[in-house]
Amino acid sequence: MKFSRVTFLAFSLSALVFGVGSPARAATPLPSSLVQRADGVLRGKTTAALLEMHIHTKSQDRTYTLSYWGDDRGGTSRALIKILGPARFRGHGTLKVGGRLSLYDPSTDGITVLSGSMLGDGWMGSHFTNDDLVKETDLARDYHSRELKTWAANVDGKPVTFHRIQLEPTPQAPVAWNHIVFELFTRDDVVIPTREDFYRRATDAAPDRVLSFEDLKQMGGRLVPTRLTMRPANAPGEYTELIYKEVRFDADVPASKFSDQALRR
Amino acid sequence: MLANFTLLLRIAGRNLWRNRGRSLITGAAIAAGVALCIASFGIMDGMSSDMVRSITDTNLGHVQIHAPDFSARPKLSLAFDQARVRTELAAHTVGVEAVSARVIGWVLAETPRQSASVELVGVDPIREAAVTQLDRHVRRGRYLPSAATPWPEPKALNADDRALDARLTQEQAKLAEAEIAALDGAALTPPQASGHEAAAETRALLERLAPDPSAPPPLLLGDRLAKRLHAEPGAKIRLRAQDLDGNPTSAAFRVVGVVHTGNAAFDANRAIAHIADVRHFFSLGDRAHELTLRLRVPSEAPRVVRALEGAALNRGLSVKTWQELRPDVVSMVQMNSGFTAMLVTIIFAIAAIGVADTILMAVFERRRELGVLKAVGMRPLAIVVLIESEAVLLGLGASIVGMALGLGIDALLGRFGIPLGGLSGFSLAGAAIPPVLHASVTVQGVFLPAVAMLAMSLLASLWPALIAAGTEPVLAMRER
Amino acid sequence: MSETSRAPVVELRNLTKTYRQGHVEVRALDGVALSVDAGDFVVLAGPSGSGKTTLLNLIGALARPTSGEVRVGGRDLGAMNGRELALLRRDHIGFIFQAYNLLPVLSALENAELVLELQGRSRAVCRERAESTLRSVGLADLVNRRPGELSGGQQQRVAVARAIASARTLVLADEPTANLDSKSAESLLDLMVELNRGHLLTFLFSSHDPRVIARGRRVVRLEDGRVVADERAG
Ligand SMILES: Nc1ncnc2c1ncn2[C@@H]1O[C@H](COP(=O)(O)OP(=O)(O)OP(=O)(O)O)[C@@H](O)[C@H]1O
Ligand SMILES: [Mg+2]
Numbered sequence: 001m002k003f004s005r006v007t008f009l010a011f012s013l014s015a016l017v018f019g020v021g022s023p024a025r026a027a028t029p030l031p032s033s034l035v036q037r038a039d040g041v042l043r044g045k046t047t048a049a050l051l052e053m054h055i056h057t058k059s060q061d062r063t064y065t066l067s068y069w070g071d072d073r074g075g076t077s078r079a080l081i082k083i084l085g086p087a088r089f090r091g092h093g094t095l096k097v098g099g100r101l102s103l104y105d106p107s108t109d110g111i112t113v114l115s116g117s118m119l120g121d122g123w124m125g126s127h128f129t130n131d132d133l134v135k136e137t138d139l140a141r142d143y144h145s146r147e148l149k150t151w152a153a154n155v156d157g158k159p160v161t162f163h164r165i166q167l168e169p170t171p172q173a174p175v176a177w178n179h180i181v182f183e184l185f186t187r188d189d190v191v192i193p194t195r196e197d198f199y200r201r202a203t204d205a206a207p208d209r210v211l212s213f214e215d216l217k218q219m220g221g222r223l224v225p226t227r228l229t230m231r232p233a234n235a236p237g238e239y240t241e242l243i244y245k246e247v248r249f250d251a252d253v254p255a256s257k258f259s260d261q262a263l264r265r
Numbered sequence: 266m267l268a269n270f271t272l273l274l275r276i277a278g279r280n281l282w283r284n285r286g287r288s289l290i291t292g293a294a295i296a297a298g299v300a301l302c303i304a305s306f307g308i309m310d311g312m313s314s315d316m317v318r319s320i321t322d323t324n325l326g327h328v329q330i331h332a333p334d335f336s337a338r339p340k341l342s343l344a345f346d347q348a349r350v351r352t353e354l355a356a357h358t359v360g361v362e363a364v365s366a367r368v369i370g371w372v373l374a375e376t377p378r379q380s381a382s383v384e385l386v387g388v389d390p391i392r393e394a395a396v397t398q399l400d401r402h403v404r405r406g407r408y409l410p411s412a413a414t415p416w417p418e419p420k421a422l423n424a425d426d427r428a429l430d431a432r433l434t435q436e437q438a439k440l441a442e443a444e445i446a447a448l449d450g451a452a453l454t455p456p457q458a459s460g461h462e463a464a465a466e467t468r469a470l471l472e473r474l475a476p477d478p479s480a481p482p483p484l485l486l487g488d489r490l491a492k493r494l495h496a497e498p499g500a501k502i503r504l505r506a507q508d509l510d511g512n513p514t515s516a517a518f519r520v521v522g523v524v525h526t527g528n529a530a531f532d533a534n535r536a537i538a539h540i541a542d543v544r545h546f547f548s549l550g551d552r553a554h555e556l557t558l559r560l561r562v563p564s565e566a567p568r569v570v571r572a573l574e575g576a577a578l579n580r581g582l583s584v585k586t587w588q589e590l591r592p593d594v595v596s597m598v599q600m601n602s603g604f605t606a607m608l609v610t611i612i613f614a615i616a617a618i619g620v621a622d623t624i625l626m627a628v629f630e631r632r633r634e635l636g637v638l639k640a641v642g643m644r645p646l647a648i649v650v651l652i653e654s655e656a657v658l659l660g661l662g663a664s665i666v667g668m669a670l671g672l673g674i675d676a677l678l679g680r681f682g683i684p685l686g687g688l689s690g691f692s693l694a695g696a697a698i699p700p701v702l703h704a705s706v707t708v709q710g711v712f713l714p715a716v717a718m719l720a721m722s723l724l725a726s727l728w729p730a731l732i733a734a735g736t737e738p739v740l741a742m743r744e745r
Numbered sequence: 746m747s748e749t750s751r752a753p754v755v756e757l758r759n760l761t762k763t764y765r766q767g768h769v770e771v772r773a774l775d776g777v778a779l780s781v782d783a784g785d786f787v788v789l790a791g792p793s794g795s796g797k798t799t800l801l802n803l804i805g806a807l808a809r810p811t812s813g814e815v816r817v818g819g820r821d822l823g824a825m826n827g828r829e830l831a832l833l834r835r836d837h838i839g840f841i842f843q844a845y846n847l848l849p850v851l852s853a854l855e856n857a858e859l860v861l862e863l864q865g866r867s868r869a870v871c872r873e874r875a876e877s878t879l880r881s882v883g884l885a886d887l888v889n890r891r892p893g894e895l896s897g898g899q900q901q902r903v904a905v906a907r908a909i910a911s912a913r914t915l916v917l918a919d920e921p922t923a924n925l926d927s928k929s930a931e932s933l934l935d936l937m938v939e940l941n942r943g944h945l946l947t948f949l950f951s952s953h954d955p956r957v958i959a960r961g962r963r964v965v966r967l968e969d970g971r972v973v974a975d976e977r978a979g
Contacts, residue, residue, distance in 0.1 A: 048445045050438060060510055065434050067441035084441060085434025087422075087470035090463075092513060105505065106464070107471060108515050112373055112380070112505050125511025245438075251448035269862040279850035637846045640807055641860050641907070642835020644828065738807045738834075741846055742798055742919055 029186070031147045031165045036140035038184040038193035041213075041224055044249025046071045054241040055126045064089060064124065069257045078258040081133060089124065094133065095263040101130055104263045111260060120176050127209070127230040127240035142173035143180065153185070155192075156216065160185040162194075178202050190223050192216065208233050220247040273647060277654035284627065288659055291623040295663035295718060296670060298616040302609045302714030303671025307678060307704030309605040313598040314705055317563075317587075320594055323526035325587045326365070326396050326557035327566045330354075330573070333583045335554060336590060341370050341509050344552035345582060351556070353576045360569055362561045363395035366553040368543050372506035374536060379494045384534045385504060387543025396559040399485075399524065399537070406498030406522030409483055413541030417476040426470055433463050477516065482542035484518035487532035488525040496520050504536070508548040516546055563587075609714065616718060617725040624656050625729040635733050636740030645734035652730035653723060660722030664715040672711060678704035752819060754915050754947045755781040755804055760813035762799050762970075773799040775970035777813070781949055783914065786941045788961030789951040795967040797951035798919050804949065805838050805917045806830040818914060835863050839908025841918035841950070845900040847892040847907070853879060853899075854888040857906040864911055878910040879903070882936055898929030902936065909940060916940075918950035922957055934960050 042049075047070040055062045065084040071077070076098035083092040091106030101114040119131040131137060148164040167180040179202065183195040194214075197207035209232045213225035226244040256262060281288045321327055329336075330350065332343035347366045354364065368387040373380055390409040394400040400408040422430065481501055486494070496502055498520050505515040518538060526532055544550065560569055566586035577584045588595045628635070635648060683702040762774040773796045781787055789797045802808040803815055806822050815822040818837055822830065834840075839860075847856045857875035866874070879888050882902040892900050901921060908916050918937075922930035934957060941948050958964055959978075966974035 048448060050441050050445065057510070065438050067438075067444075082441075084437035085430065087426075087430045087433065087467050088474045088512075090433065090437070090467045103505075103513065105513055105515055107468070107475075108503060108505075108517075110375065110503060110505065110515065112375070121507065122511045124513065125507070246442060246445060248445050248448060251445075253448060269865065272859075272862045275855075276848065276850055283850055633844075633846065634848060637840075637842070637848070639831070640805070640834060640840055642831050642833075642863050644831055647863075739802050741840065741842055742802055742805075742807060 031145040031163065032140055034163055034184060034186065034191055035143075035145050035165055035167065035182055037191035038182065039139040041191065041193055041222070042244070042247070043070060043072060044220070045073050046249070046251055046253040048248045048251060048253055049244055050246035052241075052243045052245060053126060053128075054243070056240070057125075057235070057238045060125075062086075062125070069253055071253050071255075071258065079133075080258055080262060082263075083124070092124065093263045094123070094130070095258060095260070097258055102260070102263060106264075109264070111263065127232050127238065128242070132211075132230070137173070137175055139167060139180070139182070142175055143167035143169050145182075148181070155185060155187065158187060160187040176200075177208075178204070181207070192223065192225060194225075206233055215243075217244075219244060220249045222249065270650070273651045274654050274658070277651055277658055280627065280631075281655055281659055287623060287626070291619050292659055292663040292666070294619045295616050295660060295722070296667035298612045299664050299667025299714050299718045300670035300674060301612055302718070303668065303711050304674040304678065304704065305605050305608050305612075306710035306714065307671070307675040307706055308683070308702055309601050310707055310710050311678070311703045311705035313601050315703065316594060316601075317598060319527045320591055321563065321587050322398055323402065323528045324397060324531055324557075325590060327560040327563050327587050328361075328558040328569050328573070328584060329587070329590060330556040330558075330577055330582050330584050331554055332581070336585070339369055339371075339554070341507075341547060341549070341554075344368065344509070344549055344554050345580065346551065347553035347556060348551055350577070350580055350582065353580070354556070354573060359572070360561050360565050361558050363392060363559045365389060365392040365396040365557045365559075366540060367393075367555040367557060368540055368547065368549055368552070369554045370506055370543070370547050372504040372536075372546075374490075374494060375503045375505065376494045376496050376500060381490065381493050382534075383490060383504070383536045385506070385543060385546070386535055386537050387540035387546075388537055389540050393537075396557050399526075402524040402526045403485070403522045404488060404525045406485075406520070408522055409485060409537065409539055410521075413539045414478045414480055414482040416478040416482075416542065416545045419475055420473045422470065422473065426473075429466065430470060433466060436463065475514075478542065478545065481517045481519040482538055483521040485522045485524050485537040486520055487535045488523050489529075489533040490535065491520070491523045493533070498522055502536075504546065506547065508546070510548060512548070514546055514548070518542075609717075613717065613721050617721050620656060620660065620722050621725040621729060623659075624652060624726040625732070627655065628652060628729045628733045632736055633740050633743070635736040636738050636743075639736055639738035640741040648734040648736070649727075649730040652733045653726055656722045656726030656730075657719065660719045664718045667718070668711060668715045671714070672706065675704040675706045675711075678702070679706065752783065753780040753816075754783045754785075754818060755779065755949065756814075756816040756819075757800075757804070758814040758816075760800075760803060760815065761811045762796075762803060762808075763811045773970050774803070774810070777967075777970070777972055779965060779972060779975075781947060783947050784941070784945045785947055785949075786938065786962040787947075787949045788958050788964045789949065789967060790953060790958045790961075790964055791951075791967035791973075792953065796970040797967055799970075800967065801917050801919050801949070801951060804915075805840060806834055835860060836911070837913050837915060839911075839913045839916040839946075841901065841904045841908050841916065841921045843920040843923045845892065845897070845904050845924070847900055847903055849892050852889050852891055853884060853895065853903045853906075856892070856903050857888075857910050859907055860911045866911075874910050874912075875906070878906040881940075882906045896929070898925050898933060901925060901929070901933055905933070905936060905940070909944065909946060912944070913946070915947045915949065918948070920951055920953075922952065922954060927956070930954070930957065 047068065049068040051066045051068055053064040053066055067082045067084060068079070070079040079096045081094045083089045093104040095102045095104070101119065103112045103114060105112070114130060120129050122128065123130045123133045144167070146166045146168070148166050150161055150163050153160055153162055162183065162185045165182045167182055169175045169177065177198050177200065179199050181197040181199070182193065184191055184193045192213070194212065196211040198209045200208040209230060212229050214229070215225060215227040216223055217226045219226060224244070224247065228242040229239050231239045332345060335343045351364065351366070365388055370385055372383050372385045374383040390411050394408070484502060486496060491497065494502065500520045501517050502520060503515060503517050505513065508514040558569065560566060566588065570584045570586050573584045638648065757777055757779040760774055760777040761772070764771040764773055777800065789800060791797055803810050804817065806817070809823070817833065820833070825833065848859065851859065854875050857879050858871040861871040861874055876888065879885060882905055884899060884902055884906070887895060887899060892903065895903065922933055925933060937948055938960065940946055952958055961978060963975070963977045965972055
């Protein structure tokens with residue numbers, strides 16, 4: 001009896017390890033799951049972050065200090081961004097609850113609800129759109145993924161596998177892009193995005209804009225890219241950088257953070 | 266060559282008189298046809314020119330200049346240096362009556378009760394009135410005052426202020442950091458005290474960085490927009506948008522007037538303010554998005570475009586006629602005249618049958634008489650002329666009466682119009698079909714039907730005339 | 746006119762006219778030969794259907810013969826085209842019809858002027874000739890009446906005026922008195938006789954009224970399309 005119990009246990013364990021575990025190790029992961037993990041690299045169940053945004057255009061250079069609060073636990077994803085400085089923009093905030101986007105202007109104490117068509121507009125003069133900032137689109141859900149190419153390389157002296165994946169929107173997806181080419185690498189069990197090329201038309205040879213992910217750091221208990229740079233193709237030399245100073249994942253962000261009162265505060 | 270023409274005319278006229286009942290009926294039908302054609306042309310011309318004017322005289326002007334992509338995808342950043350373009354234009358302004366520069370941007374308009382997406386257009390009130398007669402479309406309140414609202418220029422911060430600003434940002438970041446750190450650990454409540462002070466100091470800095478206008482700038486609203494916003498003259502409306510640099514901008518405007526142009530897109534979406542105020546609002550400097558030209562003779566638009574094209578292309582701008590900008594309206598006008606032409610053709614066909622029938626009857630009734638004329642030596646051609654004379658006399662008389670009648674109808678329709686009732690004031694492709702159709706009289710619209718009817722009488726009676734000319738002279742000898 | 750007064754105004758040779766009605770051929774004239782001198786006053790007599798009207802039609806260039814030759818004023822009608830025939834009728838032949846055939850929309854004067862106008866005479870000439878002709882047919886007071894306002898006899902006088910106003914050489918009349926009462930017929934004949942004398946006009950007219958036939962200077966009798974008698978009175 002005893003023996004048989006031990007044998008049974010051993011058998012079960014080996015089944016677990018070999019029978020369930022080995023396919024995961026042996027087969028290449030699905031491109032869609034890679035995209036999902038790369039896309040969510042800077043998102044936890046909840047996310048709280050302190051960031052800086054540098055906007056460089058022909059006419060101006062500007063830096064915002066921002067706080068970001070996100071909560072993806074419930075059915076509707078929610079996010080709040082507050083501008084902490086400089087004076088011209090201090091107190092401005094953006095609140096997203098599901099598909100609804102509200103902007104707060106402290107100088108008039110007014111809250112403006114953005115219509116869907118304005119989601120594609122630049123956020124506060126940056127090269128990120130409102131949609132980019134609050135991530136209403138979900139790459140894994142709204143796009144079909146297709147592996148274009150994989151290759152081996154070294155990152156920080158460690159071997160990694162790069163994947164280039166083409167994303168094409170599902171017919172009903174409310175997205176502005178014809179297709180996206182997503183580049184990422186996997187190392188051990190982490191998936192890190194390196195570059196997203198956004199194409200407006202199928203025939204375009206060059207992307208409309210490019211988002212790159214750099215400066216890998218251990219932050220909030222994960223290895224994450226801490227510098228995101230958006231470069232629009234139609235304004236060469238211009239870019240907007242988003243630099244993570246501090247991030248915390250999966251903490252219990254109170255629901256009150258995503259209210260109009262919090263937006264005003 | 267012909268036997269005495271006056272004799273033929275005399276015989277023709279008296280023959281018409283002999284059968285005056287029949288002549289009268291046919292003549293009345295022709296006259297009614299001519300009157301109907303004239304009235305149709307009048308209404309259609311009136312409708313077309315009303316439609317065209319509803320776009321050219323409320324918004325479009327006759328020629329527009331903007332960045333090539335602006336019409337398709339209007340963007341704040343497509344503004345151009347209008348002052349220099351204007352001086353270049355000055356060299357080519359033959360036939361240009363007035364020029365209005367405009368800035369255009371979409372904004373969010375908020376009243377205490379409503380908010381709406383609005384196309385904010387900045388115009389020079391005097392120039393705009395000269396181009397589109399916007400001032401005449403004010404239904405309630407008044408037109409924009411010609412002077413812009415005094416709007417203090419923004420000032421850069423000095424070193425001390427900048428240091429203060431940096432410190433405030435630092436403090437805010439610290440607070441946020443603490444708040445993030447305190448998540449889950451209920452013990453650490455972030456300090457809130459300094460928040461209000463920071464807000465007050467920030468406001469003080471802001472007054473220098475982005476000063477408000479000295480008073481809410483005046484604003485005109487399209488009537489449907491005003492209704493949507495529940496805003497009447499006197500109401501205050503806050504407009505929010507992103508300025509040229511993408512920064513949020515907002516200002517309170519005061520509604521001074523409500524306009525109704527009949528152009529649906531205009532009336533439902535437009536808010537109009539002084540160009541200087543809108544430039545401040547959007548941080549546009551001296552730029553404009555659109556130059557709109559009014560021409561002395563609208564049909565000269567293509568010529569003016571050709572004259573301006575070179576200079577505009579040098580500046581990377583495109584010059585377009587209103588026809589090019591609104592091909593939909595052009596094709597509607599063409600469709601309109603197509604319909605009219607069809608209607609007129611039908612009227613003519615009916616009139617032609619009537620004339621042919623009347624003349625044919627007259628010919629068959631008078632075969633013996635015609636035989637006698639041939640027997641005594643009248644040539645077939647003279648007989649054709651005789652019969653044609655009858656048709657032409659009938660057509661001429663009827664056309665003159667019809668012309669008078671048509672002019673009368675046009676005059677009545679010009680004054681009183683046809684109310685369209687339920688269809689009232691709808692618009693096709695943004696060009697307003699006026700609530701009341703007014704006929705407009707054109708020389709062409711009046712004379713064309715009359716002359717055409719005459720020609721038609723001539724043509725329709727050709728066949729009976731040829732039959733008459735072929736009458737055998739022996740018929741004269743036949744006993745009764 | 747003095748030239749033509751000697752020569753025959755009308756010459757017919759072996760004149761035949763057949764009407765075809767379906768399969769039936771009607772020989773209305775059958776080898777008629779006839780010559781009419783200028784200034785003569787000839788009556789065509791014969792029973793109904795004998796071919797009088799047909800003969801006048803051919804002589805008046807209103808229809809063409811089936812065969813044979815018609816010469817008027819020495820010219821062969823068979824060799825002339827429609828235009829020439831029309832001019833011949835206009836300038837040389839006057840017609841008086843049984844049914845008067847005046848233009849109802851024209852006054853007596855205008856009817857009398859008609860042929861003159863067609864000839865392109867000046868207004869004054871037309872007016873003067875028409876008025877004097879109407880005076881000579883005894884209608885001086887009725888010049889402005891329309892045919893509808895005139896009696897049959899008066900209408901036929903206007904028709905005579907129309908036929909002779911342009912001083913033509915040959916007047917053809919098909920039963921000019923048939924629609925008139927005997928008194929009017931008598932006076933019309935008087936008028937024609939007088940015109941024949943005064944103007945040297947050649948008259949050729951048909952009738953089956955014995956009283957009218959008796960006034961003819963020469964009587965040509967037709968029967969079944971043939972000349973059966975040709976008599977000269979006195
Ligand atoms: N158009 C015609 N078609 C067929 N037959 C005709 C035509 N005209 C005359 N006829 C025939 O030709 C013949 C001669 O006719 P025509 O009219 O010349 O006679 P007429 O002597 O004038 O007779 P009436 O004294 O009755 O007037 C008649 O038999 C007649 O029926
Ligand atoms: Mg007869």
